[in-house]
Amino acid sequence: MTDHLLEVRNLSVRFHTAAGIVDAVRNVSWHLDRGETLAILGESGSGKSVSASAIMNLIDIPPGEITSGEILFDGNDLLQQTAEERRQVNGKRIAMIFQDPLSHLNPVYPVGWQIAETMRVHGKDPAEANARALDLVRRVGLPNPQQALEKYPHQFSGGQRQRIMIAMALALKPDILIADEPTTALDVTVQAEVLALLEELQAETGMGLLLITHDLGVVAETADRVVVMNRGEIVETGPASEVYHNPRDPYTRRLIAAAPGKGEMRDGNSQGKPLLEMKGVEKAFGSFQALKGVDLTVFPGETVAIVGESGSGKSTLVKTLVRLIEPTAGQATWNGRDLFAMSLKEMRPVRRDIQMVFQDPTQSLNPRMTIFEVISEAWRIHKDVVPRAQWRTRVAELLTQVGLLPDHARRYPHQFSGGQRQRIAIARALALEPKLIVCDEAVSALDVSIQAQVIALLDRLRRDLGIAFIFIAHDLPVVRDFADHVLVMQSGAVVEKGTTREIFENPKSLYTKTLLASGLDPDPEVQAKRRAERKELVDA
Amino acid sequence: MTETVESSQTPVLAEDEKNPVARLLGMLWRDKFALCAALFILLMVLCAVFGPLLLGDAASHQNLRGRNAPPFSWSNGWLFILGADALGRPLLARIVVAAQNTMMVASGAVACSMIIGTALGMIAGYASRRVGEAIMRLADVIMSFPSLLLAVIVLYVFAPSVGNLIVVLAITRIPVYLRTSRAEVLEVRERMFVQAAQVMGASTGRIVFCHILPVIMPTIVTIATLDFAFVMLAESSLSFLGIGIQSPEITWGLMVSQGRSYLVHAWWLSFWPGLAIILTTLSLNLLSNWLRIALDPVQRWRLEIGGKSND
Amino acid sequence: KDSKDVTIVLSENVDMLDPCMSTRSNIGRVILENISETLTELDVRGDKGVMPRLAKSWEEVNDTTWRFHLREGVKFSDGSAFDAQDVKHSFERTFSDKNSCEVSRYFGGIKVTPKIIDEHTIDFTTDPAQPILPLMMSLLTIVPSDTPMEFTRNPVGTGPYKLTEWKPGQQIVLTRRDDYWGKKPAVEQATYVSREDSTVRAAMVAKGEADIAPLIAMQDATDPKMDIAYPNSETFYLRIDNAMAPLNDKRVREALNLAVDRDAFIGTLLPKGVQKATAIVPPTTLGWNPDIKVPAYDPDKAKKLLAEAKADGVPVDTQITLVGRTDNFPNVTEVLEALRAMYEDVGLNVKLKMYEVAEFENNYSKPYPENRGPQLVAAQHDNGRGDPVFSMYFKYDSKGRQSGISDPHVDDLIARATAATGDERKKLWSELFAYLHDDVVADVLLFHMVGFARVNPRIDFTPTIATNSQLQLSEIGFK
């Protein structure tokens, strides 16, 4: 009947909430063949992760409910199988990389243990499992693999955690890999390695890859076919280049048109007194030197982007700025005062002016607060910002600005998709109208159309209100469009800094050059060409 | 969704249709166990408030010749349906009347120890190492200080009174709340949303009360509900020393312990008050379990969409 | 089970086993006349009075000197022979300031000097004269002369048993001696354990884990085949603080007596066997006065008396505190609650306060608390020793430690009776009892109490009034 490896037919998923029923996925059908890569593109919140969860039997029922459909794997309907049969499939035949690695890793077990567990539960001998775990960790490019196995999730950077998830999913060489935004937190060089690894596996085992992503470049690089989703429905499907070049659905068209990296580059417009000057910031975790003397200057109304290797200390740097991590050395001058020298109490009034969007937004939202409470908390703390009577309108306004609905204010964080949560975190940062916003991968989980909208919003705020941004991103085209200055980091040190134009047009350091060269183009044909060139290079 | 943005009308967030109390009651209605528990507690509170007024006399009228009258006999009137105690007083009336003192002492002691213990524990977990260490060692000391000795000291140094009884009981129970809340704070304070609040400039008080407390509260309340039973029973052993409640004032704990010597031959003397203690504790615990779910947004659907469960 | 071993389950842990502490009931039950013997012994089963034990005989040499002739051929369990030196040492040890032996209290106010006449004869000179010295000698346990003055944990005596094992808190084992001077008792070995809970003690005998439980609560004494009631020499009474208004008015004190429905307690809160008391000592005591009548239950008269007193300006509405001791005897709280209710019924304002031992003691013994207010102290007094002298001074003399009255006539009678002998002594005591009860109305005398013992049917043992303080294994037989 079916010769597809995996076929989803008429899948509908809905959630019961206090505010009513949310139809997350509506009548979705697609299929995946052996050795094929199917990319699911779509608006943030369009039901991509939910349909993937349905395949893995991970939807909480209730409050979730699969109202219709079947998921055929090997000719069997997964939805009809017993829990035990599903368990046999999960991890071994079908594996999944979760969108949000921090909360999906068990905080109290070493990552090596967690990777090896996948193999142990499916009957691999523990010693063998450990050896393979080590190999996997090495393959995904974690430094010091042997030590990494012993460490706990919180001791890794965002990108490193994502790679751990990948290693975990690849452990048993599954028939199908569902990768939900597997490379959002990876810099382009590492991303290239990881994609290569996937490709290699695919070639080796004929693995089917279901790739959920926002990054058109990644789609162009890897996907054979594309499914585009919007508001829980499939709006378009077809071969990758076909969809890119001849999009039929208006949403798809908008999406492709929104691909970043086409705007004017900026030369930097630093004027007046610097808002923030960080000098010689160092941080050591035990014997590991995460920051080795980093300088950073931000002027009012300016965007400084930090790009660089995953694990190079970007998040650490900004966390020292907001004093979540105490630096080992260095100073940060803000309004003439050294932030690092302040007591936490003195720091409090300053915090109003420096807001941060965390790299893992899910964990940064209190699960017991509604979105309204999450956002309005800022005004509860700093009473003079918005008068209480206007909270409702202001929350609604902020949510709308980041592309959410006012009604969402009544929901709780767990009822949102990854990208939606990221936008909530942005809205929260905006709520205080600070002088400086630190965005740690703030737009990485957004599809390009929403991304463009958010970036436009931020840019407008920058211009109108003079808000400065520290913008950590791996997505070079976004940086190119948005930043005034760029700082390139590697292994805890700044390897290069300059205006956006300088960096993009005239990179000096080797690392920057590699970085720029590894960037992916959203056009599948361009990518195909590049791939062919690379292959020649390797062969030669 | 994108459309919503472009249509540049001022967005509005409608007022919530239902007020939170009505929603909570709705959730209570859906959990029949919790509903019964709530009704029972309500009944006990009514007993505590009006019992002594209504049945005070009946409860203290002695009749030595009708002592230890067995339960379930209508011959003496409905007040004697649960039997009579060693002085021939109707047990039912006494239980109703005793509810007042019992509730006062138990809720006083539990509330004090819970509030003080939790507050200290959160300080110990969140404040500087030095302060935390000092508080914890203090907890160690309290933990090793026998409650009976404390009671005897209070008896001798201060006047015996109900207030002092509550103090003694409360002090001895402080360490468990203190240590539990501290342990939880140590973990919760590492969570990212706490850090996010910190970055927003939230004061320590706000972080502790709005972010950490809601996470640790369910555990604390669970312990507190069971402490209710513990305190009710422990109180009678302190009355033995002469502090606190004295006859003819009465509590359930005292009734239970006075019935102790009759346990084998007139079980009803201590059984009914004991049952009252058990049912109260059980109800409180059911309510706390319900509250745990009702206040946890991730779990709340269990109460919102009817009694379906996932097993 | 043919074993000749018995297990006795006591109600309190035995902390010490020093022979000079054997007037404590739990220690006495183990030691007295089992391990350690006394010169004389009070007959509690018959009416032979003071009987010889380690002393063969005694006589009054003069007014102040008693001579005791000691039994010969008696050996201590450590092998040494018993002689006058041991008696002298035991006596001196009791009064030594290196320990705090209890027995010495019975000799309070009297100076006694032992003098060895020969190996088996000893004289005691007393100052002042002590007519009942032979009775008092039934309390003095004899230890070998090499026993240290400090408390010992290894009691050695001349008794029919010796201590063979003592695991504190767990058990004490006594084994029969083959070289005992007297008749060989039937029991070969006795194990003492202790359980504080009466129900458990009763259960142990019922199950056969123990043979004798000398003390169980009334509620647990449900099996007539095993449970035996015996007068336990305790008298339950309310001491009235005669110095405090309104209790300093005799009419009020009378009302306190009339308001109590004594019969209502018997067979309900207290066992059937209790006797209404007219004196603080049980009827088996010398000089007990059969002519004194128990006050009748007459609440109307009580009310009338109170009204009269009130009319005379006596503040009868003052709150009176009824002080009791928790765990004094089973049901004590209920009994006092019932009493309180009876007093309320006649219009008195009585508040009940139950205390643990130490705090109770503060109220019970002088010096009484400063601002105590009018008090009724509910207490039990134990005198199974046959003579009122062990009670009267403490309870009724103006200077008595637990006296609630101050009456020169009483003081005089006590002093004279203490020094008198024979019928004169008896007469004086009788007079004192009548005077206290009818003229002074010193207190509310309530009941002579009974205890219950549970005895395994295979055992032949009848408890007596002495069972409260001793339990002679030699009195146990097997059926």
Next chain:
Amino acid sequence: MSRLFRQRAVTSLFSLLGLIVLVFFLSRLTGDPTSLFLPIDATDAMRENFRELHGLNDPLLLQFWHYIVDLTHLDFGESIRKARPAIDVVIEAFGWTFQLAIMTMALVAFCAIVLGSIAAFRVGGKFDRLVSLVSLIGASAPDFWIAIVAIVIFSINIGWLPTSGTGSIAHWILPIAVLFIRPFGLILQVVRGSMISALGSAYVKTAKAKGVKNTPIIFVHTLRNAMLPVITVMGDQAAALLNGAVVVETIFGFPGVGKLMIDSILQRDFNVILAAIMVTALAIFIMNLLIDVAYLFLDPRIRY
């Protein structure tokens, strides 16, 4: 870690000292052992002699000084009641209590964790309701009920077990069973609650996606995350047991430290009170230290 130990040793020493001072002076405020040791009709001379003998006539500070000096020679003084070294009395009793506490807690930990976790996994289900109900009734029922009913049933009616006392293994069964009940109920509830929260975490989904069976999901993945409050409350209950289980010791005639402590307090046997408190305090301090170390092992994010 070794820093933690060293630092704790120092601070605990202060706690212990503070405890000694507190207990020494406060307990002496509660009256004089003289009238409790001596019979009611003791003479004044006997009372005076007794006070002299036990140094009760000295000024309090001097008494304290003597006590501390003796303590430095590990001399804890004599028990007034028992006329033997207080520390011997305490060590003897503590041995029993310690064994009882360890065995009970081990059993409690095992049963409460297993049943509580399963109940949490099936929250709202029949098993959950049943286990919760039984444990809650147990935890709130007066302990002497359970003790006496157990004796009546198991010793008298069925006759399997001895009523009370010590000696054989069978003697341990009822005391442990009775002691088991309250901590079991309490800890089960804590486990259940903590597990309900933890089971909602995202890493549970990861484990499911890996194909991990329910049992390891509950007992390996989730339990460790839920353990913090559990071991804390276990510590509290263990401390209560180490302080002695008065009812059980009284009813079953178990020579433990709880009854000893109560008796000593009621009799104002100060040296025994102090020695008993020091020994139990030491045990409790060590236990709390172990619990704090356990936190570090259970959750690597925790730092002090």
